[in-house]
Amino acid sequence: MTQTLSKPKDQRLIHSGMNWQQFKLLEQSFADSPGIRLFYYGGEVEILAVSQDHETFSRLIGILLAIYFEEKGIEFTPTGSFTQEKPGVASAQADESYCIGKPKKIPDLSIEVVFTSGNLSKLNRYRELGVPEVWFWEDGLFTLHHLRADGYERIYTSEVLPDLDMELLTRSVVKLGNRE
Secondary structure: OOOOOOOOOOEEEEEEOOOHHHHHHHHHHOOOOOOEEEEEEOOEEEEEEOOHHHHHHHHHHHHHHHHHHHHHOOOEEEOOOOEEEEOOOEEEEOOEEEEEOOOOOOOOEEEEEOOOOOHHHHHHHHHHHOOOEEEEEEOOEEEEEEEEOOEEEEEOOOOOOOOOOHHHHHHHHHHHHOOO
């Protein structure tokens, strides 16, 4: 008899009706909790406990992008999952984020690995923060969004990294992430 073990997936909890001060208190209570990410937008708090698969894909994307930046001679600052926030309005922790060129308060690119739903609410947070480009990695594919005057537009080639072959990046992440 063969037993198949299922891999744990991300756990996501949404709570509405929380003000900014309550969110900041909650954030403090999770300060020493590895693998927990908190997000805030418009009174809604998302608490995300990330799985090992989540972290694996996030790191693989980061490694591959670092190789790309180095090979192309692109100056960059990896800002990882640091908290990006607009006090009282929005707070987000991307899985990976990058400033292209000189370091800035808001990264040029934020990347989210998604094993649960919620892309549209995440885009609203990033719009409030003013992040120029957001990528989602979900089900073996990237979806790219670039900030315009009226919100994010779905794009198929990065405007922040226009020479990046997204198909090659996708194949590489899938190949490296599916080793067992």
